[in-house]
Every structure is written in structure tokens, then in C-alpha cells.
Amino acid sequence: MKNRIIIFVITLFTGVSYACSQVDLSKYVDPYIGVDGGGNVFPGPCVPFGMVKLGPDCGNKDWNAGWDPTGNIHGFSHVHVSGTGGGCKYGNILMLPITGAIQLNDYSSPRSEEAIALSSYSVKLDRYNTQARLTALSKSGFHEYTFPESNDSKIIIDLGSFLQSHEKQMLVGSEVRILSDTEVEGYSRIRGGWNxxxxxxxxxxxxxxxxxxxTGTWKSNRLYPGKLSQTDTNEKTGAYFTYQTVKGQKVCAQVGISFMGTNKAKANLEEMKSWNFEEVRNTAVNQWNEILSKVQLTGSEENKKIFYTAMYHSFLQPVNRTGENPKWASDEPYYDDYFAIWDTFRATHPLFTLLVPSIQTDMIRSLIDIYKHDGYMPDARSGNDNGRVQGGSDCDILIADAMVKGLKGIDYETALQSMIKNAEIAPGGDERKEGRGGIDDYNTLGYVSTRHERAGSRTFEYANCDFAIATVAKRLGKQEIAEKYYQRSNNWQNIWNDGIESLGHKxxxxxxxxxxxxxxxxxFSVFTSGTWPDFLYETFSWEMSFYVPHDVNKLIEKCGGKKQFINRLDTYFTHERWDQRWFMGLFQISNEPGFLVPTFYNYAGRPDKTAEVVRKTLRTRYNTTREGIPxxxxxxxxxxxxxxHALGFYPNAGQDVYLISSPLFQAATxxxxxxKELKxxxxxxSDKNIYVxxxxxxxKELDKCWFRHTDIANGGSLEFIMGSKPSKWGKSGELPPSLSTN
Structure with a gap:
């Protein structure tokens, strides 16, 4: 009893990490949210930043997270990504419980009784009358299979299976070895996929x-009963284990995964301490509760469900593969599946910086280590390889964001070297792999010309990346470098055409x-959208013309002043398009280039309009259904x-600035x-009282509609009074900083 009291006292004085771990918020996480409607989230068992994402591969195996609402289940593989667009990757080391003969040309099964919860997936395989229940830890998966009465129950392991799409993965080779009547090892080698x-x-x-x-093995489409191994001949291999089962008999499997070797995969099973499904699952749920408990909310149960599921989704990637880097030896952390920084630099990484800065520091260190050994920091990376670059060299913004928010233990000198390499040295070869494509144009003409793909997105994004370089250089005391890149950060103006008019705006x-x-x-049109080979990437000129996050004040000037800028924003958020599932007005909430724009009203002294747009978006585009992510x-x-935005503020990434919007919850700790705590x-x-x-x-009274990270990094308080009508608050106070006003 004395020891328990001491532990409790320690938690009071050292923070809430132990106390929070006792709070069970897992009931608010629904992995089904966002699986349909284009959300593409991975719904299977995993832990925060876990290497193993164990789940079913369904249908034609062309769903990027493996799971599909329709179609047969081919089996349960151990490596997936979450929430990506059309790109496919992984789907490796697949297992399935069957009965009867193995039909190698198609062993898939219809399903029923599917149930998904945090760190748990279960389903009935109707073809075989078997059931599967799955859970997972960081580097290992746990399978519990329930069989009917049968003399020919089997567990099959397919090392030739993987996810497929228009960006095809291809089998390089596979190998399997049965070590005993309870052990098997091997590998699957794949190339290609999204990057x-x-x-x-x-x-x-x-x-x-x-x-x-x-036991037995197979190669290509031929079974070899009793044969214990199949060597790598660039063909599909697999293995099977046969059992005589009574009705309801359970057979459990523990599977370790590694990118280094089979011995490392076996060593990774040391984290799996139990053969009891619930004990393993509880270990995973406890890890999630440590993350979820970092935010305690007072508000509606519905909004809590959306919020904590969003927390769950935010902490799935990138993946911590420290000790699992097969390309070089290093004492630095190693993360993979930055999929992609073009997406995540805007809100996901700033969230890590706020809640888990030590993990964000490790991620930054891993990016710098990748630069040291692979030559470039990635804009995206998966399967231990860089690619694809979508717009800018957005790792630059992560470095600046870390520096201005005071993250320690980062080699900023080397980071600056990598940023300057992005800005000065053409990557050569495949410009979608890393670095800045079209950089010769940008550095000589002052913009990326139409002879290069994604010229518009690149020019505007490179300008913001240059601002990030200048930010880091200035803080390192390198004034000459800072001035050079501050100047280059104005390059977006070189493809601003004052003569183009649309919807009353020039x-x-x-x-x-x-x-x-x-x-x-x-x-060309201001409404022309594009992708890889086009002028703009996943956006259109009406939207991308707002992308000047480092100098909104200059953008306001180019748009004709504050009044005209506010009118322009009003048009952007209200002019209806036909495809309103993905748009709110012209605001493409379904894609990242528009993420920051709702808060641009703050730069013009109208935070009430930011509140209106943000609250409407939270209310109409997020929900608890399977299509609950926009x-x-x-x-x-x-x-x-x-x-x-549910907390009431949003980061301008790469800057020490949060822009106030409209808090959704009555209280958050x-x-x-x-x-320390931020209360x-x-x-x-309420739904009516949306205005600050x-x-x-x-x-202290805050009369401006923004604040700095340094104001809350050591805890503190934010106290809002909300009302049903716009107020004078934030309209006359100091406006958020911009390059041209600093």
C-alpha cells in the first residue's frame, strides 16, 4: 500500500503520464470511421507508429489499405499504409485459416460477422467455416483462428501475395523454411508501388x-507435401500447416516481422509476452491510451468519438523502424512511410510537435540521417526508398517548424545543408523521386516554366520552402544565406498574372x-485541376493562388487590399461547384492545398469569418459514419x-504561429x-455559439486572433468566451506576422 501511495504522489508532481495511462478512452475510437468515401484509412490492429499493421486484403487486392467493404478476403497480411490516395504499397506476409484442399489459383473466401474495434479485427470466412481474430503490437502480429471439426484444417502462409494497383508492385522473389511442426520463417521481396x-x-x-x-510448401502453383523449404527462384512460395481439429478449436499464431532478416523477425517476437488474445490486445490498447489520454475533453459524446478517432488516425504514420534499416548502420532513429510530407507537414507533424515533441525530434533526426546516407531528405518515403515529390521539398518546412518551436537535439547545421541542397542542386534523373524538379528554371528565371511539370505548384511551394531555409539560416546566424532565401521566397509573384479575372476578382x-x-x-483556366504531369498538382488556380503562407500580407496587397481579399475569400467558400461531396464552395476540404485558407480571414482582421468556415466544415464534413472523413x-x-480546429487554433507550419478559429469543446486539457498542462x-x-x-x-487578455507556440509550450491556459454573434474581438488587434511586415 505504501508503494502505491508513493507512485501516486510522484504522478502529481511529474505530470500526468502515469495517471493518464489509467484513463480508458479506447471506447471513443471507431476504426470504421473513414474506411469508405475516399478516406482510405487502415482499419486493422496496430499500435502508435507501429511497423505491423495487420489486416485483411480484400477484393482485387487493389485497395491501398488492404481492406475493402466488398469482395472476398484473400487473407491477413502484416504491412499496410493508411489513408493514402490511389497509391498502393505492401500487403506482405499473408496468412489464412482454411479447411480442405488448397486451391492456389483462388483460396479467397466470402466473409460475414466482420467486427472492427481498436486493436482488434474479427471475421468469419464462410467458404471454410473458420473464424479469425487479430491483434498486433509494434513489430509482431497475433492471429487466433477458430476451426470447425475437420481432419483437414490448415493455416496457409503466402509469401507471393501483395497489394496491386495501377502503380504496380511486382514480386522479386520469396523463400520459406519450415523449422518444426510449430515454426516457419521466410521472406517476401517486392519492388514498385506508389513511390x-x-x-x-x-x-x-x-x-x-x-x-x-x-506440413508442406508450394512454389508458383504447385504443392509440395512434406517438403520443408523452397528457395528463392524469383517465384511465389508458401507453406501450410495441417491440423485435425474439433469444433471450436483455436489455433494461435505469433508472427514477428522485420526488414533485416528472419533472426531479427524472431527477436522481434520478444515483445509478444502472452498466448492469450485479450492480454495481447490489452497491451496494444494501453499503448493507444497513452496517446489518447494526452487530451482530456469535455463535450458531446459524438464529437469525442470523432476527435479520438482522429487522434488514432494521426498516430498511425510515419512508422518507427529504428533498428530495422537494411540500407545502412546508424545510431540515429529511423522512420519510414513518410507518406507523404506534402500532406503531413501542414497539421500532423505540428500536432506531434505539440503533444509528443521527443517523437517529432526523432523523426527530424531520421530525415537528416536519410539525407546523410541517401543524399536527399525525402518529401515522401516508403519501403526504405525516397519518392514521390508532389510539390515542394516540404521536409524543409519540418526543419523550420522544429527550430522555431524549440525542439532540441537536432543537428540544424546539417539540416540546413540538406535544405540548401534541395534549393540549389537539380536531382537529375527522376525528378519525382527527391529534391526540387525544375530548380534550374526557378533559380535563373525566378519561376518554374511550363517546360516542367507541376510548374505552378512547384513555384509557389518552393517560395515557402525558401522562407523555411531563410528562417533556419537566420537563427543559425547565417545572415547572408537568410537574405538570399528571403528574397527567393518572393518568387511566387513572378507567375502572378494581374490580368486574369474570375468571379469578380483579378x-x-x-x-x-x-x-x-x-x-x-x-x-488554361483558373478551375483547371491537375496531377503529376500538369501545371498544378491536386489543386486549381483559384485555390493555389492563396498558397502564400509565409507572406499573407503581400498576398492581400496583390488581391487589392483587405476588403477585396475578404470578398475573395467569401467567394472561395460560397461559390458552389457540382461536386459538393469534396468541396465547400471552391474550398477543397478533401485536399491539402486548401488546409490553411480558412484562417486567412484572421490576417485581414475577420476571425469571425474564420469561425464560420471552420465550424461549418467540422459540422458538415466530419462525422461518425464510414464516410466520416472528407x-x-x-x-x-x-x-x-x-x-x-476542434481545440480552437491551427498552425501555420514552419512558423511559431497558431491562428485562432473556434473551439468545439467546452474544455480540453x-x-x-x-x-505541464495546457488548459x-x-x-x-455550442453549435450556435461559434464566435469568440x-x-x-x-x-492576460488577448486582443489578437493568434498566438505563438512559445506561449503554450510550457503549459498555460486559453480561456474563451463564446457567443452566437460576431464580436469586435480580434478585428483591431495586431495581425498575424508576414514576411513583408516583419
Whole structure:
């Protein structure tokens, strides 16, 4: 009893980490939210930043998270991604419980009784009358299979299976070895997929709690009963374990995964301490509760369900593969599946910086280590290979964000070197892999011309990345470098065409040729969307013309002043399009380039309009259904957007600035990693009372509609008074900082 009292006292004085771990918020997490409607989230068992994401591969195996609402189940594989767009990756080391003969051409099964909860997936396989229940830890998966009465029950392991799509993965080779009647190991080697990456190898070691009466292997489509191994001949291989079962008999498997080798996969099973499904699942749920408990909320049960599920989604990727890097030896942390930083730099990584800065520090260190050994920091990375770059070299913004928010233990000097390499040295070869494509144009003409793909997105994004370089250089005392990149951060203005008019507004981002001439208006439109080979990537000029996060003040000037800028924002958020599932007005909430725009009203002194747009978005585009996320979750990006605005503020990434919007909950307590708390209260907050009437920050009146990270990094308080009508608050106070006003 004495020891328990001491522990309790310690928690009071060292923070809430132990106390929070006792709070069970798992009931608010619904992994079904966002599986349909384009959310593409992974719904299977995993832990925060876990390497293993264990779940079913369904249908045609062309769903990027493996799970599909329809179609047969082929089996349960151990490596997936979450929330990505059309890109596929992984789906490796697949297992399935069957009865009867193995039909290698198609062993898939219809399903029923499917149930998904936090760290648990279960389903009945109707073809075989078997049932599966899955859970997972960081580097290992746990399978519990229930069989009918049968003399020919089997567990099959397919090392030639993987997810497929238009960006095809391809089998390089596989190998399997049966070590005993309860053990098997091997690997699957795949190349390609979303980032068109080089080969990656997933090794496994599996052990069963029940000895098999018979075993065998296969290669390609030929079975080899009794044969204990199949060597790698660039063909599909697999293995099977046969059992004589009584009705309801359970056979459990523990599977370790590694990117290093089968011995490492076996060693990774050391984290699996039990053969009891519930004990293993509880271990995983406890890890999630440590994350979820960092935010304690007072508000509606419905909103809590959306919020905590968003927390869950935000902490799925990138993946912690420290000790699992097959490409070089290093003492630095190693993270993979940055899928992609173009998505996550805007809200997801700033969320890590706020709640788990030590983990964000490790991620930054891993990016710098990748630069040291692979030559570039990635804009995206998966399967231990860089690619694809979508717009800018957005890792630059992560470095600046870490520096201005005071993250320690980062080699900022080397980070600056990597940022300058992005800005100065053309990547050569495949410009979608890493670095900045079209950089020769950008550094000579002052913009990326139409002879390069994604010229518009690149020019505007490179300008913000240059601001990030200048930010880091200035803080390191390198004034000359800082001035150079501050100047380059104005390059977005070089493709701003004052002569283009749309919906009563003049001046838009516009294609510009290498000779300085503009693209004719009959060849391009402010509503023209694009992708990889086009002028703009996953956006259109009406939207991308707002993307000047480092100098909104100059953007306001280019748009004709504050009044005209406010009118322009009003048009953007109200002019209806036909495809309103993905848009709110012209606001493409389903994609990242528009993420920051709702808060741009703050730069013009109208935070009440920010509140209106944000609250409408939270109310109409997020819900607790399977279509509850407004577009690809993109490694937690959509979810992190919700989290910040539900708390009442949003980051301008790469800057020490949070822009106030409209808090959704009556109270929120954030338990910070340093043991301090940030307490947020929103008196009178409701669906009607969306407007801020007044704010007190750390006990002092705040008359401006923004604050700095340093104001809350060591805990504190944000006290909102909310009302049903716009107030004068924030309209006359100091406006958020911009490059041209600093």
C-alpha cells in the first residue's frame, strides 16, 4: 500500500503520464470511421507508429489499405499504409485459416460477422467455416483462428501475395523454411508501388501454439507435401500447416516481422509476452491510451468519438523502424512511410510537435540521417526508398517548424545543408523521386516554366520552402544565406498574372513560358485541376493562388487590399461547384492545398469569418459514419486538421504561429510531454455559439486572433468566451506576422 501511495504522489508532481495511462478512452475510437468515401484509412490492429499493421486484403487486392467493404478476403497480411490516395504499397506476409484442399489459383473466401474495434479485427470466412481474430503490437502480429471439426484444417502462409494497383508492385522473389511442426520463417521481396521504389524485403518468423500433424510448401502453383523449404527462384512460395481439429478449436499464431532478416523477425517476437488474445490486445490498447489520454475533453459524446478517432488516425504514420534499416548502420532513429510530407507537414507533424515533441525530434533526426546516407531528405518515403515529390521539398518546412518551436537535439547545421541542397542542386534523373524538379528554371528565371511539370505548384511551394531555409539560416546566424532565401521566397509573384479575372476578382497564379510569355487564356483556366504531369498538382488556380503562407500580407496587397481579399475569400467558400461531396464552395476540404485558407480571414482582421468556415466544415464534413472523413486521410492529415480546429487554433507550419478559429469543446486539457498542462476552456461553446467574444491567454487578455507556440509550450491556459454573434474581438488587434511586415 505504501508503494502505491508513493507512485501516486510522484504522478502529481511529474505530470500526468502515469495517471493518464489509467484513463480508458479506447471506447471513443471507431476504426470504421473513414474506411469508405475516399478516406482510405487502415482499419486493422496496430499500435502508435507501429511497423505491423495487420489486416485483411480484400477484393482485387487493389485497395491501398488492404481492406475493402466488398469482395472476398484473400487473407491477413502484416504491412499496410493508411489513408493514402490511389497509391498502393505492401500487403506482405499473408496468412489464412482454411479447411480442405488448397486451391492456389483462388483460396479467397466470402466473409460475414466482420467486427472492427481498436486493436482488434474479427471475421468469419464462410467458404471454410473458420473464424479469425487479430491483434498486433509494434513489430509482431497475433492471429487466433477458430476451426470447425475437420481432419483437414490448415493455416496457409503466402509469401507471393501483395497489394496491386495501377502503380504496380511486382514480386522479386520469396523463400520459406519450415523449422518444426510449430515454426516457419521466410521472406517476401517486392519492388514498385506508389513511390516506384526499389526492392524491399519483409522477413517473418511465425510460431504456433499447436503442433501440426502435417506440413508442406508450394512454389508458383504447385504443392509440395512434406517438403520443408523452397528457395528463392524469383517465384511465389508458401507453406501450410495441417491440423485435425474439433469444433471450436483455436489455433494461435505469433508472427514477428522485420526488414533485416528472419533472426531479427524472431527477436522481434520478444515483445509478444502472452498466448492469450485479450492480454495481447490489452497491451496494444494501453499503448493507444497513452496517446489518447494526452487530451482530456469535455463535450458531446459524438464529437469525442470523432476527435479520438482522429487522434488514432494521426498516430498511425510515419512508422518507427529504428533498428530495422537494411540500407545502412546508424545510431540515429529511423522512420519510414513518410507518406507523404506534402500532406503531413501542414497539421500532423505540428500536432506531434505539440503533444509528443521527443517523437517529432526523432523523426527530424531520421530525415537528416536519410539525407546523410541517401543524399536527399525525402518529401515522401516508403519501403526504405525516397519518392514521390508532389510539390515542394516540404521536409524543409519540418526543419523550420522544429527550430522555431524549440525542439532540441537536432543537428540544424546539417539540416540546413540538406535544405540548401534541395534549393540549389537539380536531382537529375527522376525528378519525382527527391529534391526540387525544375530548380534550374526557378533559380535563373525566378519561376518554374511550363517546360516542367507541376510548374505552378512547384513555384509557389518552393517560395515557402525558401522562407523555411531563410528562417533556419537566420537563427543559425547565417545572415547572408537568410537574405538570399528571403528574397527567393518572393518568387511566387513572378507567375502572378494581374490580368486574369474570375468571379469578380483579378490576379491569379498562371502558367508562364520560359521566354516570359503567359499561357493564352483559351489554353488554361483558373478551375483547371491537375496531377503529376500538369501545371498544378491536386489543386486549381483559384485555390493555389492563396498558397502564400509565409507572406499573407503581400498576398492581400496583390488581391487589392483587405476588403477585396475578404470578398475573395467569401467567394472561395460560397461559390458552389457540382461536386459538393469534396468541396465547400471552391474550398477543397478533401485536399491539402486548401488546409490553411480558412484562417486567412484572421490576417485581414475577420476571425469571425474564420469561425464560420471552420465550424461549418467540422459540422458538415466530419462525422461518425464510414464516410466520416472528407477525403483521403493522407497519413492522418485530415484527422489532424480536425483536431487542431476542434481545440480552437491551427498552425501555420514552419512558423511559431497558431491562428485562432473556434473551439468545439467546452474544455480540453492537453498533457504536455514536459509534465505541464495546457488548459483550454470555452465558456458557452455550442453549435450556435461559434464566435469568440474574448480570450485570455495565460491569465492576460488577448486582443489578437493568434498566438505563438512559445506561449503554450510550457503549459498555460486559453480561456474563451463564446457567443452566437460576431464580436469586435480580434478585428483591431495586431495581425498575424508576414514576411513583408516583419
Amino acid at each position: 516506384e521504389g526499389g526492392p524491399y524485403t519483409v522477413y517473418f518468423y511465425a510460431r504456433f501454439d499447436t503442433p501440426a500433424k502435417e 490576379g491569379f497564379l498562371w502558367p508562364k513560358n520560359a521566354d516570359g510569355s503567359w499561357c493564352p487564356e483559351d489554353k 477525403g483521403n486521410d493522407d497519413s492522418g492529415s485530415m484527422s489532424s486538421w480536425y483536431i487542431f 492537453l498533457s504536455l510531454e514536459n509534465g 483550454i476552456t470555452a465558456k458557452n461553446a 467574444q474574448s480570450v485570455r491567454l495565460n491569465g
